[in-house]
Amino acid sequence: MSLAPERLARFARHIVLPEIGGAGQAALANSHVVLIGCGGIGSPALQYLAAAGIGRLTLVDDDVVDVSNLQRQTIFTPSDVGTPKAEAAAEWVRRFDLGLEVTAVVERLGGDNADRILPDADLVLDGCDNFATRLAVSDACVARAIPLTSAAIGRFQGQVANFAGHREDQPCYRCFVGDAFDAQDCDTCAADGVLGAMVGMVGTFAAMHAIRVLVDGHAAFGDPKYGSLTLIDGMNPGMRSIRIAKDPACSACGA
Template sequence: MSAVQQQNISPVLEFTPLDAQRAQAHGALLLDVREDDERAAGMPAGALGLPLGEIEARIAAIEPDRQREILALCGSGRRSLRAAETLRALGYAHAVSVAGGFKRWNEEGLPLAEGGFDADALDRYSRHLLLPEVGAAGQGKLARARVALIGVGGLGSPAGFYLTAAGVGSITLIDDDVVEKSNLQRQILHTDARIGMAKTESARVALAALNPQVHVRTQKTRLLAANVEQLIRDHDVVIDGADNFPTRYLLSAACLRLKIPLVYGAVHRFTGQVSVFDARRDDSPCYRCLFPEPPAAEDAPNCAEAGVLGVLPGIIGLLQASEAIKLILGIGAPLVGRLLCFDALAATFRELRLSRDPHCPGCGADVQFRGYEDIARICASA
């Protein structure tokens, strides 16, 4: 570098994020020198991505004018200092580092590129962002996902909590019941102070307190033949937290017709089971492959009649949340064609294979759909 060039080098090596944004507005080039996967979580508005290791090879093609001011930004401000030094060694006299990096840029509320995560999201979901199977792309999928939660009782409580904590963008709560004192032994979304309140509203209060970024919609109504499609259409996953067969048969039929994955869960005294019925897959069984016809009422008492260990719905509901998240992210092996059974007394899990029944009254090849009202009547007559 000539003596003249050396004299023209700016003595400033760092800008604050605010000063950098002002310089950018006056024509400076903002260069995000983080790796591609890091930038997927968000970038400053108008920034150009160029990893630190590629600067020497690519900067001349990107910006041939060595007198242009270049602002290097990384995650915390360390790599960007090295980037500024590299740029100056290449003759870019006005290269500076952005102090504090993207973290500080975010904290100061400066503009982000569309689709990025703000400071709250980066902090809140930081452990997800570290997982290669989730990362920024997966967290974005969760943020765009819509889940319908049928029932906000024993199963819906843990499922709702963890889906909200995970950052599922929109959750619809469907339940027509109110909070009773007997619920509180297992329905952890609710509190003693909210006895008498609609369960959907009680759950909304709890979930909003956990994660205000999630949009929680409430539908204080019972799932019926007349409204089932309207309530669950436009969702990506449906979670069955119901406690009765009429609702489950309606859900099964509607999810089959609308091609929405259904995450099934059920509990009885000390045992529970979980499975996934995914109508998008040709090999997936449906709920009626497992239960072709509803049992007699005396053979299938609910929790109010048979009792249930309080922690059991928590375990099953968590498994349902886990399956829903896997379906949204498209990772792992969902419980399609598998029925996972849990025995709390023995502390054992057992997996049963569940094949699609070609003669199933729900999804069999020769089945003709005759309307939801017929299905509801079958269940109600059991």
């Protein structure tokens, strides 16, 4: 895929990076990313995926914009309150870059709609706020051989990792958390609070991790680091990584 002259100018700062280059930028332009959740993590992730020139975006969220979201969900404004988040996010993309294709899906991804939402996705970025959906997304990715970027936050702690559980030597998200969290009840930002800037840090880091997957095989930056979970500490600033082992007994990706 070649880039039109105006696209070359727009992404010039990417292209001059030897680790990305023209081949890497073309790979981004030819990619389809499905974003699960357009809220705190999804908003900054979407901004930088769109800014990176991801050619096709599918935005999945069944919630509507609330005034309390504006403290951290940076693509929304007061005029969006009451609007489905997926639709408002898609409109933001259209205003930002007419060269991108975007689709809004006002639903929650599950077993009954994954085949309709995920076909031909090159990557899924999950920034949703409950374990039941996270595990459903992970299982759907494993079943369809789609790489997954998973990002989560709790108060001042963030977690980001790339998963490729469909590969024999790689874990999936369920290998990490197990089967005990297939439920809607979990800690929430509404109950525990969250610092807006911390969500932005996790979301943009997730976007960078997604780009690693999408340029893999096309650019030197393309090292997905599958199965390596990055822990981000906002209270005592720092990062560290841990390796997640593949669980042979995993109900989604195990033997």
